Amino acid sequence: MNKNNNTAQKESLLRKDDDVDLKKIVGQFATYWKLYVLCILVCLLLGFMYIRYSTPLYKVNAQVLIQDEQGSGASSLPSSDLLGDFGGLFNVQNNVYNQLAILQTKDLLEKVVKEMQLNIVCYNKGDIRDVEVYQRLPFTARFEPLSDTIVPATIQVVFKDNLKAENKFQVSIGDTTYEAKFGAAINISKGRLTLLPSGLPIQSNTYLLSLNSVDAVIGGIQSNLNIDIKDQETTVISLSYNTNVPKKGEDILQNLIESYINRNLTEKNQISDSTIAFVNSRIGIVSKELGAIETDIQHFKQANKLADITEQSKALIDNSSTYYARLNELEVQLSVVKTMLNYVIKEENFERPVPSLLTNEPTFLSLVQQYNSLLLQKSRIALSVKEGNPIAQNLNNQITTLRSDIIKNLQNQQKSIEISRDRVVKENDILGGKVYDVPVQEKQYVNLSRERDVKQALYLYLLQKKEETAISRASNMSSATVISRPRADFQPYFPNKTVILAISLIFSLVIPTGYVIFKKLFNVRVLSKDDITQSTIVPILAEIGHSEKQGMLSLDSEGRSVIAEQFRIFRTNMDFLVGSRKSAHILITSSMTGEGKSFIASNIGMLYAYSGKKVLLMELDLRKPKLSAMLNIPNVTGFSNYIISNKHHQEFIKPIPQNKNLFLMGSGPIPPNPAELLMSSKMDQLMEELDKEFDIIIMDTPPIGAVTDAQILSKHSHINLYVVRQSYTLKYNLEIINELLENDRLSNLYLIVNDVKKGSSYRYGYGYGYGYGYGYAETDKPKKKWFGLKS
Structure with a gap:
């Protein structure tokens, strides 16, 4: 047998076409245009419904200015020069980041939640969504929980017409419903609830009360609250809060800012209060000591019957007045230093500010100012960090170091004053020795007077400091100032109509596109022409559409159908391959059973017979014959009988009633050794004899992917x-075709695509047929298909 050279086909297997056919790509998706239209309509409808029924959210904004490092306490007073000694106690450095951390603490939010009773939220029950009601309720709710942490609960309050006159209502808690009255406590498993009339009219018959724990509400506020510093060069803190009720959001921010300002002012007043308490305690002690000394002087004069000691000791006093004044001053300074030293050394005062009672020692004043500043900073940081935090430990180390420096400074001052005092006393003793004629009584009186003067000076000094501290406390102002009060935006930021509709449109395109891609990626069967051309370069000779009829077509009734036209095109293409051969041998095979070999063989044979050719159909699928049954011809005898007998082949060839030029050699009984029968020398003899009798010989063979029968018969084929078969043949089975070409086991190979369905993605919407639609005859009734899916 002559074989065409398929070297070009073998070489083409190594080449790939890198060109991108945009029209083909678009065609793959255009086939599913109904699915795209449906998804666009559904997604846009869902988008509009989401916009219509979603809860709008508003953004509330406010700004707080934190003043610079120097506080505005005493320095703002006209007499601020009188308060220089206590300046270090109030001009505490304000770190804007510390203030930012304080604003974010749970303590402030807890205070706001409890004051505004935010753990009780009321909703107006709606058909689709419940709407929160704020400050427009006909009642106010008070809830006393049994514990700090409660499970959220919902209570339904229903106002019925027959109960309104009596100020009664129905309460539903779970499955329990009973009547209640305004002002009466309602005991529930979570705690005690009381409703009081607010004086506003009842606008809805049903309200829902949502009860939550304070901690849960704080968590919700923190998730919607944003506090930051917009500009690093300023000390302005910006606050924003997301809420579905603008007025409620404004009130929450307003209460939060007020709580913060009050806290800031309280911190400043704590230093003044601590100083005043210390001065008051010292005034009480000095007052008692001064009273005791004055009593001693009185008793001394009475006991010694002294009337006018001044004239008696005028000369001594005149000479020693200078020394007394100096000694008094040193005694006062020494007493103040000892008092300060005792105060600093006591462990109970470690966490208290140190008052700067010494005004003539700049080093001491600087140390006290730094020490008080660190104490205040420590109290602020303790709100947001734990005790073992490195920041807290660092502050404790700095405070300990400064306290040690203050103690050393006071001890040094004490030693210096004692040395000065001893020197004055020594000089005074020398002078006293010279005035030996001064009575002993006067010496005693002078000592008592000197002690009285020291206590009196100290008492006056403490009174002065008390008044200065009280004035400073009264002038304290918070370091935070509201520069932009809480105000909600006029338009909600959510839902954003443009964004939601854009997302809906994107989803309406992504969903069908994803479906198409998913279907293509995970499909293992041949669906499109590209599935074939990308796997093999064997040319497609014909494409046969889907037919409900499984057997041979009737050209009398179906002669103008699309299937018939496709078979005519098939026959025309075959004519070019047959050429001028007197007898053409055509072998038909496939990858697996059920792909339509017998259907193709019978119908192409019928068309050749109608054209005047004498055609023989050979049923050579000896393992699973179908051709005889398809043509309704008994398969009692056939090819297998001929091979093992000595009878003439004409005894096994039967005419087909549909056309006088069409004949069939059936397979006969199924033999145990089909391959051996096909390899018989009698097969060569048979083909030579058939060449003389028939113009076209069509061999219907078994699937070449399952058995070797087709390869055995290929030597007899032209x-x-x-x-x-579309939607049936597995993609990886197309590799069989490439193997046949590479190994020269089957030459002159061409593909027949069978069962191409109308509306499928085989040609991606390019269209096909002869005016009747692709793959169906005029009388065909195709199955309904929606968006590429069988109904």
């Missing part, structure tokens, strides 16, 4: 047809 043209080899390989049937591929």
Whole structure:
């Protein structure tokens, strides 16, 4: 047998077409246009419904200015020069980041939640969504929980017409419903609830009360609250809060800012209060000591019957007045230093500010100012960090170091004053020795007077400091100032109509596109022409559409159908391959059973017979014959009988009633050794004899992917047809075609695509047929298909 050279086909297997056919790509998706239209309509409808029924959210904004490092306490007073000694106690450095951390603490939010009773939220029950009601309720709710942490609960309050006159209502808690009255406590499992009339009219018959724990509400506020510093060069803190009720959001921010300002002012007043308490305690002690000394002087004069000691000791006093004044001053300074030293050394005062009672020692004043500043900073940081935090430990180390420096400074001052005092006393003793004629009584009186003067000076000094501290406390102002009060935006930021509709449109395109891609990626069967051309370069000779009829077509009734026209095109293409051969041998095979070999063989044979050719159909699928049954011809005897007998082949060839030029050699009984029968020398003899009798010989063979029968018969064929069925043939089976070409086991190979369905993605919407639609005859009734899916 002559074979066409398929070297070009083998070489083409190594080449790939890198060109991108945009029209083909678009065609793959255009086939599913109904699915795209449906998804666009559904997604846009869902988008509009989401916009219509979603809860709008508003953004509330406010700004707080934190003043610079120097406080505005005493320095703002006209007499601020009188308060220089206590300046270090109030001009505490304000770190804007510390203030930012304080604003974010749970303590402030807890105070706001409890004051505004935010753990009780009321909703107006709606058909689709419940709407929160704020400050427009006909009642106010008070809830006393049994514990700090409660499970959220919902209570339904229903106002019925027959109960309104009595100020009664129905309460539903779970499955329990009973009547209640305004002002009466309602005991529930979570705690005690009381409703009081607010004086506003009842606008809805049903309200829902949502009860939550304070901690849960704080968590919700923190998730919607944003506090930051917009500009690093300023000390302005910006606050924003997301809420579905603008007025409620404004009130929450307003209460939060007020709580913060009050806290800031309280911190400043704590230093003044601590100083005043210390001065008051010292005034009480000095007052008692001064009273005791004055009593001693009185008793001394009475006991010694002294009337006018001044004239008696005028000369001594005149000479020693200078020394007394100096000694008094040193005694006062020494007493103040000892008092300060005792105060600093006591462990109970470690966490209290140190008052700067010494005004003539700049080093001491600087140390006290730094020490008080660190104490205040420590109290602020303790709100947001734990005790073991490195920041807290660092502050404790700095405070300990400064306290040690203050103690050393006071001890040094004490030693210096004692040395000065001893020197004055020594000089005074020298002078006293010279005035030996001064009575002993006067010496005693002078000592008592000197002690009285020291206590009196100290008492006056403490009174002065008390008044200065009280004035400073009264002038304290918070370091935070509201520069932009809480105000909600006029338009909600959510839902954003443009964004939601854009997302809906994107989803309406992504969903069908994803479906198409998913279907293509995970499909293992041949669906489109590209599935074939990308796997093999064997040319497609014909494409046969889907037919409900499984057997041979009737050209009398179906002669103008699309299927008939496709078979005519098939026959025309075959004519080019047959050429001028007197007898053409056509072998038809496939990858697996059920791909339509017998259907193709019978119908192409019928068309050749109608054209005047004498055609023989050979049923050579000896393992699973179908051709005889398809043509309704008994398969009692056939090819297998001929091979093992000595009878003439004409005894096994039967005419087909549909056309006088069409004949069939059936397979006969199924033999145990089909391959051996096909390899028999009698087969060569048979083909030579059939060449003399028939113009076209069509061999219907078994699937070449399952058995070797088709390869055995290929030596008797001129043209080899390989049937591929859409939506049935597996993609990896197309590799069989490439193997046949590479190993020269089947030459002159061409593909027949069978069962191409109308509306499928085989040609991606390019269209096909002869005016009747692709793949169906005029009388065909195709199955309904929606968006590429069988109904």
